[in-house]
Every structure is written in structure tokens, then in C-alpha cells.
Amino acid sequence: MQPADQQRLLADVQAFCEALREHEELCYVEHRFNDKLVPLAKKHNILGMPVPVEYGGRGADTVTYAKALARIGQEGTGVRTFFSGHTSIGQYPIMTWGSDEQKRQFLPPSCKGEKILAFGLTEPDAGSNPLEMTSTYERKGDHYVLNGVKYLISNAGIANVIVMFAYSKENRRISAFIIDMDQPGVQREDLLAKCGMPTANTGMYSLTNYKCPLANMLGPEGDGFRIAMGTLVSGRLSVAAGCLGVIEDCLIESIRYAKERTQHGKAIGKHQLVQEHLAAIEMARLTSEAVVMKAAEAKDAAAADPGNAELKVRSEMLAAQAKLHASNAAWDAADHAVQLFGGRGWSTLYRPGRHLMDVRVCRIYEGTDEILKLKIAAALLGGKEYEAYK
Ligand SMILES: Cc1cc2nc3c(=O)[nH]c(=O)nc-3n(C[C@H](O)[C@H](O)[C@H](O)COP(=O)(O)OP(=O)(O)OC[C@H]3O[C@@H](n4cnc5c(N)ncnc54)[C@H](O)[C@@H]3O)c2cc1C
Incomplete structure (x- = not known):
């Protein structure tokens, strides 16, 4: 660009x-x-x-x-x-x-x-291991028939189109489909009992004998798992970048409040233990920015040389590392900002408290902390036999 x-x-x-x-x-x-x-x-x-x-x-x-x-x-x-x-x-x-x-x-x-648009991979009984999904498709004449339930899907309640994944009833391989959500056979439900992100839509949906045109299979038949995993690299990077933004906002808000709020006769920013919170947020910002930008550059490098397997593996690993680091750093930064704001920090009327509740999910979706740590460690150990999960 x-x-x-x-x-x-x-x-x-x-x-x-x-x-x-x-x-x-x-x-x-x-x-x-x-x-x-x-x-x-x-x-x-x-x-x-x-x-x-x-x-x-x-x-x-x-x-x-x-x-x-x-x-x-x-x-x-x-x-x-x-x-x-x-x-x-x-x-x-x-x-x-x-x-x-x-x-x-x-x-x-x-x-x-x-x-x-939205992306439907997770199911009630298939989260960290999407291979345990039970959604199915089968070919019937000029279309596929899909059945299944997808759970915890961002934008599910407002999406017109969802890229989703299902097993073939014939050969147990996963394929990807572009689902038009305005067709018959779709039921949806918003999931409202969330700890945070009340302004965003999270939902579930089910397909019952849903007719999908043959032309809406995405990629070659049986390539669904590869497409899902490749998409998660993009998703993880987006979560990491968003977490960097959360940290930046925590820093902006904390600097402002530390100068405005006075206690014991001076701005709280003049108390050394309050300064410690600012230093911690700044370190979270600096390290997250470094790893997010490194991962983004690696993804651009891999995209510029599509046949290069080494660049592809590097960009996948850096996206996982960026997501793991930035989501934990953002959680810590929001916690520091809440503490710096005192009682007001623990209120949804102020930004730190909202960030704290919302950003927690970043350690769960698009690969939990645990799954990303396993991925990083298996790559370091360098052999298939060290993969803790398949
Ligand atoms: C707000 C929100 C939005 C989401 N948006 C989407 C979306 O748009 N599309 C989509 O497809 N999904 C989405 N998800 C689903 C999300 O990706 C899953 O919640 C996540 O992958 C974890 O799956 P799970 O909830 O089933 O937990 P589980 O897989 O049941 O995991 C429970 C715990 O066990 C741990 N665990 C599992 N397996 C192992 C293992 N082998 N070793 C060590 N620990 C393990 C996990 O790390 C976790 O701590 C969303 C989730 C949320 C909360």
C-alpha cells in the first residue's frame, strides 16, 4: 500500500x-x-x-x-x-x-x-479441538445439505453470510462453505449472558437441512480444516492488534487521570506507587507493539512469497506469539489502569473497567492461552511427536 x-x-x-x-x-x-x-x-x-x-x-x-x-x-x-x-x-x-x-x-x-460476515467454526462440543465438530454436509443433486450447530460466533446474530465448516457424511473430511444466512433452514440466537462486550454481537446458530448451492463450497472439497487454520492466523493477528489498542487507551486514560486526580494534597501521579502502574502499562504497550508489528511484517512477507513454506510457518508462529503476548499484556495493563483509577476504575462508566472486562476474552477466543503455548513449545521442540494435541 x-x-x-x-x-x-x-x-x-x-x-x-x-x-x-x-x-x-x-x-x-x-x-x-x-x-x-x-x-x-x-x-x-x-x-x-x-x-x-x-x-x-x-x-x-x-x-x-x-x-x-x-x-x-x-x-x-x-x-x-x-x-x-x-x-x-x-x-x-x-x-x-x-x-x-x-x-x-x-x-x-x-x-x-x-x-x-462471520466465521463459524466453534460448536458446543468442539472448541479448542475443532476436529470434534459434528456439523455435516452431504451432496444431494445440485446442492449440499448442511446440518449442525455453531456456538459463540462473533456477529452471528447480524451476519448475512457466514463462512462455516462441516464434515462430509461420506468421507469424514472437513469442507468450508459460504452460507447465506437469509435462506430457509437457519435459526439463530444471541448469547447475552456475557462478562463483557455488551455492545458487540455474539451468537449461536443452527442449520437444519439447509440447502447450500454447490457453487458456495469454499476452496477444494476436504480443504476446510486447512482453510480454518489459515484463517485463524489472520484472526489471531487481529486480536493482538486490538489488544495493543486497549493498552494504548489504558495508557492515555491513566496519564490523564494521574495528572487530574489529587489525593493527599497532590496529583496522584506524584505518588511513586502510582507511577509504577504507568511504567507497567507503558512496558506492556512497548512490547506488544513490537511483537504485533513483527507478526504483521512477517505476514506481509509470507503473502509476498506464497510458495515459501519457511515464511509461512514463521508468520503463523509470530501471529500466535503476538496474540498470546498482547492479550495477556492487555489484561495486565487494564488491571493496572483500574487500580490507578481507584473506585472509579471498578465502574463501567470509566474506560479502564470496561477494557478489563472486555479484553479478558482475548485470552480465550482464536486459540486459548493454553493452546497457543502448546503450539509455540511444539515448534521449539521441533518434532511431530512433541505435539501435545493433534
Ligand atoms: C466472545 C467470543 C467470541 C467468539 N467468536 C468466535 C467466532 O467468531 N467464531 C468461532 O468459530 N469461534 C468463536 N469463539 C469461540 C472460541 O474460539 C472458543 O471459545 C475457544 O476456541 C475455546 O473453546 P471452548 O470455549 O470450547 O473451550 P474448551 O476447548 O472446552 O477449553 C476449555 C479449557 O481447556 C483448555 N484446553 C482444551 N484443550 C486443551 C489441551 N489439549 N491442552 C491444554 N488445555 C486445553 C482450554 O485452553 C481452556 O482453558 C468465540 C468465543 C467467545 C467467548
């Missing part, structure tokens, strides 16, 4: 964030879905940031997109999660494995906000 285009995109993201903030805060306190997010994202043309220009997007490279997600992450993990669901794991698999016809059919309307 040319520097001028990058600057324009980041300026649009900044304008979107400024326009969204007041309504996001209101919706958060009222515990309801932010109905202005999509219209504002549409207005600022940021619903297809990394999608190639020829398919209606902005053509951002991974580094630029990560910077955009970090800025969006400052507005809250719920806001950033919408973009991860729609773009990083929704549009991304279609961009990467879709046929030209599928790209033309689904990407331009998704960039215009006419179609919202």
Missing part, C-alpha cells in the same frame, strides 16, 4: 473512532448492541480494509491493517471484535481461498456494508 493511501485509511479510521465513541459509551452503559457501528464504518469506508481494491476494499497490507485495528481497539474490544469477525475471519477466507466468482459475489457487498 502506498504511504498516501495508508495515511488516508488511518485518517478514516480515526474519524470513525471519534464519531463512534459517544454512542459506544452510551450503549455500553445501557448494555445494548451498538447500532451505529456498521453505519459509521460504512460511512468511513472501513468495512473491507485489507480486501483488494478490485473487489471493493482499500487494499491495505497487514501492517497498515494492524495499525487500523490497534486504533479501533482503543474504542473497546467489542468494537474491534466486530471487525475481526467481519474482515479478519469473515472476508479473509473468501479473499484467500475463494474463486473469482465467489469474490465478486461476496466481497464488494461486504465492503459496502450490505452484507455482514
Whole structure:
């Protein structure tokens, strides 16, 4: 991406964030879905940031997109999660494995906000191990018939299109499908009993004898697991970038509050133990920025040389490392910010408390802490026999 285009995109993201903030805060306190997010994202043309220009997007490279997600992450993990669901794991698999016809059919309307996207891998009994999924498909004449339940899906309640995964009833291999959620056979339910992210949509859906056109299989038959795992690299990077934004916002808010709030006759920022919180948040910011940008650069390098297996493995590993580091660093940073804010920190009226509740999920979705640690350790040990799980 040319520097001028990058600057324009980041300026649009900044304008979107400024326009969204007041309504996001209101919706958060009222515990309801932010109905202005999509219209504002549409207005600022940021619903297809990394999608190639020829398919209606902005053509951002991974580094630029990560910077955009970090800025969006400052507005809250719920806001950033919408973009991860729609773009990083929704549009991304279609961009990467879709046929030209599928790209033309689904990407331009998704960039215009006419179609919202999501990614359906997790099921009630298949989370960390997606191979335990029970969703199935079978070919019947000119279409596939799909049955199954997908659980804890970002944007499930608002999506028009979901990239989802199911086993063949015939050969027990997983394939990927582009599901039109406005067709018969779809039931959905919003999951509202969440610890955080009240302004974002998280849901479940089921397909009952859902008829999917043959043309909507994504990638070659039997390639679903590879597509799902490849998409998670993009997803993990988006979570890591969003967590960097959370840390940045915790730092901005904490510096401001440390100067404004006085106790014992002086600004709390003049108490040395309060300064310790600021130093800890800054270190979380610095290290997370380094690892997120390194992972984004590695993904761009791998994309520029698609046949290079070494670059691909490196970018997968760095995305896992960035996600593991930044999500834990953001959790710690939000905790420091809450402490620095005192009683107000433990209130949803202030940003640190909201960040703390929301960012906790980043250590769970797109690969839990445990799964990412196992992945990193197995790679260090360097042999299939060290893979703690398959
Ligand atoms: C808000 C939210 C949004 C989400 N969005 C999406 C989405 O858009 N699309 C989607 O497909 N999914 C989504 N998910 C699902 C998410 O990816 C899963 O929750 C996650 O992968 C963990 O699966 P699980 O909840 O079934 O936990 P489990 O897999 O049951 O894990 C429970 C615990 O056991 C540990 N564990 C499991 N296996 C091992 C092992 N081999 N070794 C060590 N420890 C292990 C886990 O780390 C965890 O601590 C979302 C989840 C949430 C909460």
C-alpha cells in the first residue's frame, strides 16, 4: 500500500473512532448492541480494509491493517471484535481461498456494508479441538445439505453470510462453505449472558437441512480444516492488534487521570506507587507493539512469497506469539489502569473497567492461552511427536 493511501485509511479510521465513541459509551452503559457501528464504518469506508481494491476494499497490507485495528481497539474490544469477525475471519477466507466468482459475489457487498460476515467454526462440543465438530454436509443433486450447530460466533446474530465448516457424511473430511444466512433452514440466537462486550454481537446458530448451492463450497472439497487454520492466523493477528489498542487507551486514560486526580494534597501521579502502574502499562504497550508489528511484517512477507513454506510457518508462529503476548499484556495493563483509577476504575462508566472486562476474552477466543503455548513449545521442540494435541 502506498504511504498516501495508508495515511488516508488511518485518517478514516480515526474519524470513525471519534464519531463512534459517544454512542459506544452510551450503549455500553445501557448494555445494548451498538447500532451505529456498521453505519459509521460504512460511512468511513472501513468495512473491507485489507480486501483488494478490485473487489471493493482499500487494499491495505497487514501492517497498515494492524495499525487500523490497534486504533479501533482503543474504542473497546467489542468494537474491534466486530471487525475481526467481519474482515479478519469473515472476508479473509473468501479473499484467500475463494474463486473469482465467489469474490465478486461476496466481497464488494461486504465492503459496502450490505452484507455482514462471520466465521463459524466453534460448536458446543468442539472448541479448542475443532476436529470434534459434528456439523455435516452431504451432496444431494445440485446442492449440499448442511446440518449442525455453531456456538459463540462473533456477529452471528447480524451476519448475512457466514463462512462455516462441516464434515462430509461420506468421507469424514472437513469442507468450508459460504452460507447465506437469509435462506430457509437457519435459526439463530444471541448469547447475552456475557462478562463483557455488551455492545458487540455474539451468537449461536443452527442449520437444519439447509440447502447450500454447490457453487458456495469454499476452496477444494476436504480443504476446510486447512482453510480454518489459515484463517485463524489472520484472526489471531487481529486480536493482538486490538489488544495493543486497549493498552494504548489504558495508557492515555491513566496519564490523564494521574495528572487530574489529587489525593493527599497532590496529583496522584506524584505518588511513586502510582507511577509504577504507568511504567507497567507503558512496558506492556512497548512490547506488544513490537511483537504485533513483527507478526504483521512477517505476514506481509509470507503473502509476498506464497510458495515459501519457511515464511509461512514463521508468520503463523509470530501471529500466535503476538496474540498470546498482547492479550495477556492487555489484561495486565487494564488491571493496572483500574487500580490507578481507584473506585472509579471498578465502574463501567470509566474506560479502564470496561477494557478489563472486555479484553479478558482475548485470552480465550482464536486459540486459548493454553493452546497457543502448546503450539509455540511444539515448534521449539521441533518434532511431530512433541505435539501435545493433534
Ligand atoms: C466472545 C467470543 C467470541 C467468539 N467468536 C468466535 C467466532 O467468531 N467464531 C468461532 O468459530 N469461534 C468463536 N469463539 C469461540 C472460541 O474460539 C472458543 O471459545 C475457544 O476456541 C475455546 O473453546 P471452548 O470455549 O470450547 O473451550 P474448551 O476447548 O472446552 O477449553 C476449555 C479449557 O481447556 C483448555 N484446553 C482444551 N484443550 C486443551 C489441551 N489439549 N491442552 C491444554 N488445555 C486445553 C482450554 O485452553 C481452556 O482453558 C468465540 C468465543 C467467545 C467467548
